[in-house]
Amino acid sequence: MKKALVLLSGGLDSTTVLAIAKNLGYEIYALSFSYGQRHKIELEAAKNIAEKFVVKEHKIANIDLRLFGQSALTADIAVPKNAINLDKIPVTYVPARNTIFLSFALAYAETVGSFDIFIGVNAVDYSNYPDCRSEFILAFEKLANLATAAGDKNEGNFKIHAPLIKMSKKEIIETGLKLGVDYSLTHSCYDPIIINNKAKPCGKCDSCILRLQGFAEGNLQDPLMHQ
Amino acid sequence: MKKALVLLSGGLDSTTVLAIAKNLGYEIYALSFSYGQRHKIELEAAKNIAEKFVVKEHKIANIDLRLFGQSALTADIAVPKNAINLDKIPVTYVPARNTIFLSFALAYAETVGSFDIFIGVNAVDYSNYPDCRSEFILAFEKLANLATAAGDKNEGNFKIHAPLIKMSKKEIIETGLKLGVDYSLTHSCYDPIIINNKAKPCGKCDSCILRLQGFAEGNLQDPLMHQ
Numbered sequence: 036m037k038k039a040l041v042l043l044s045g046g047l048d049s050t051t052v053l054a055i056a057k058n059l060g061y062e063i064y065a066l067s068f069s070y071g072q073r074h075k076i077e078l079e080a081a082k083n084i085a086e087k088f089v090v091k092e093h094k095i096a097n098i099d100l101r102l103f104g105q106s107a108l109t110a111d112i113a114v115p116k117n118a119i120n121l122d123k124i125p126v127t128y129v130p131a132r133n134t135i136f137l138s139f140a141l142a143y144a145e146t147v148g149s150f151d152i153f154i155g156v157n158a159v160d161y162s163n164y165p166d167c168r169s170e171f172i173l174a175f176e177k178l179a180n181l182a183t184a185a186g187d188k189n190e191g192n193f194k195i196h197a198p199l200i201k202m203s204k205k206e207i208i209e210t211g212l213k214l215g216v217d218y219s220l221t222h223s224c225y226d227p228i229i230i231n232n233k234a235k236p237c238g239k240c241d242s243c244i245l246r247l248q249g250f251a252e253g254n255l256q257d258p259l260m261h262q
Numbered sequence: 263m264k265k266a267l268v269l270l271s272g273g274l275d276s277t278t279v280l281a282i283a284k285n286l287g288y289e290i291y292a293l294s295f296s297y298g299q300r301h302k303i304e305l306e307a308a309k310n311i312a313e314k315f316v317v318k319e320h321k322i323a324n325i326d327l328r329l330f331g332q333s334a335l336t337a338d339i340a341v342p343k344n345a346i347n348l349d350k351i352p353v354t355y356v357p358a359r360n361t362i363f364l365s366f367a368l369a370y371a372e373t374v375g376s377f378d379i380f381i382g383v384n385a386v387d388y389s390n391y392p393d394c395r396s397e398f399i400l401a402f403e404k405l406a407n408l409a410t411a412a413g414d415k416n417e418g419n420f421k422i423h424a425p426l427i428k429m430s431k432k433e434i435i436e437t438g439l440k441l442g443v444d445y446s447l448t449h450s451c452y453d454p455i456i457i458n459n460k461a462k463p464c465g466k467c468d469s470c471i472l473r474l475q476g477f478a479e480g481n482l483q484d485p486l487m488h489q
Contacts, residue, residue, distance in 0.1 A: 098325045103373040124411045131369035134409045138365040142358035146330040165414040174405040181401050182361045184351045187392040 036062045038149035040140050043067050045080030047221045047246055048155035048199055051211035053088055055198050056153045058214050063090040066143050068136060071101035071109045073226070076234040080222040087220060096139050105130060107225070114226040116239035124163050125241060127225055133166035137175050137195065145183050150191035153198070160204035160245045172197045204249025219258035236260065263289045265376035267367050270294050272307030274448045274473055275382035275426055278438035280315055282425050283380045285441050290317040293370050295363060298328035298336045300453070303461040307449040314447060323366050332357060334452070341453040343466035351390050352468060354452055360393035364402050364422065372410050377418035380425070387431035387472045399424045431476025446485035463487065
C-alpha cells in the first residue's frame with residue numbers, strides 16, 4: 036500500500052486533501068503543527084479529522100514560530116476584518132510557513148518511506164500568499180529530491196501533490212462533499228470567538244470570507260455557520 | 263549595514279562561517295536549534311561563540327526532530343566509531359535537516375529584512391550528506407525567492423552563502439585562524455564523553471576524525487584535543 040504524507044491543519048482545504056489522498060488508496064500519515072498559532076482549536080479539529088479518516092499515524096510537531104513574530108497569526112497583531120484584498124499579501128502571512136511545513140513533511144515522509152506529500156495550497160480563492168503558488172510547489176519538489184538520502188539513492192521520486200491548487204473554493208467544497216467530508220469538523224477562522232469552550236467563526240476574516248463565498252457559490256450551507 | 267542570517271551549530275564549520283560573514287561587514291543574526299540532538303553542549307558552544315563575535319541577535323529555535331527519529335543523532339542508535347566511509351550516507355544523517363534549518367533561517371531572515379543566509383555546509387571533507395551539496399543549496403536559493411513575500415515583492419534577492427562548500431577541512435581551519443577564530447570554543451563531536459560537566463570529544467566519530475585530519479594536514483594542533 037502506497038504511503039502518503041498529508042499536511043493537515045484542520046481547515047477546509049487540508050481536510051479535503053486528506054479525503055482525496057484516502058480516496059486514491061494511500062495509507063495516510065498526517066502531520067499537523069503547533070506553531071504558536073493563536074488558537075489551538077485547529078489542532079483539536081485536526082485530531083478529530085485524522086481519527087474520522089482512520090489515518091495510520093498522526094503526528095503534531097511543536098515548532099514555535101512566535102520566535103520570529105511578524106504575522107497576525109503568530110504575534111500580537113490584529114487579524115484584519117472585512118478587508119480582503121487579493122492584490123496584496125495580508126498581515127496574516129507567516130514568513131516561510133509552507134517551506135517550514137513542507138520541510139518537516141519531507142523529514143517525516145523519508146522516515147516512513149513515503150514519496151508522496153500532499154498539501155492543501157490553493158492559488159484561486161486564497162490570500163495571495165507567495166508560498167501557495169505552483170512555482171513554489173515545483174521548486175520544493177525539486178529541492179526534496181536533492182535534499183534527502185532517499186532521493187539521492189533514487190529509491191523513489193518525491194512528489195508534492197497540490198490537488199486543490201487550481202480549484203475554486205466552491206469546487207474544493209463540492210469535491211470534499213462527494214468524498215464524504217463532514218465540514219462541521221473543520222476549522223478555518225483566523226480569529227474565532229470562544230463561547231463555552233466552543234469556537235464560533237468570526238465570519239469576517241479573509242479565511243471566513245473565502246469559506247463563506249465558496250459555500251454560497253455552490254448554493255450550499257456551511258455546517259459550521261449553522262451549528 | 264547589511265544583515266546576515268548565520269546558521270550556527272557551535273561546530274567548527276559554522277563558527278568559521280560566522281567569522282567570514284562578520285569579516286565581510288555584515289550585522290549578524292545567528293540561529294541555532296535545539297532539535298533533540300544527544301548533547302546540548304553544542305548549544306552552549308553556540309551561545310559562547312555568538313557572544314564572542316558580538317552578534318546583533320542570537321535565537322535558538324526549539325524543534326524536536328526526535329518526533330521522526332531514524333538518525334543516530336536524534337534516536338537511540340549508536341554513533342559509528344572509526345568507520346568513516348565517504349561513499350555511503352551514514353546513520354548520523356538526519357532526514358531533511360538542512361532543509362528544515364534553512365527554512366527557519368529564511369523565516370528569520372525575512373522577519374529582520376536580511377537577504378543573506380550563511381550556512382557552513384561542506385562537500386569535500388564531509389559525511390556524504392545529500393543536503394550539503396551545491397545543487398541542494400542552489401535549489402533552496404531558488405525556492406527562497408518564490409516562498410517569501412520579500413522575494414515576491416522583489417525587495418531583494420535571497421542568497422544562500424555556503425563559503426566553505428569547496429574547501430578542505432584544513433583550508434576551513436586556516437581561514438578561521440586568520441580571522442581570529444578560537445577553535446577551543448567550538449564543539450564537533452557526535453558522541454562526547456562527559457567528565458565533570460565538560461565534554462571531551464570521542465576522537466572516533468566521523469566528525470572528530472574529519473576535524474582531527476584537518477588540523478593534522480595543516481600541521482596544527484586542535485586546542486580542543488589538548489585542553
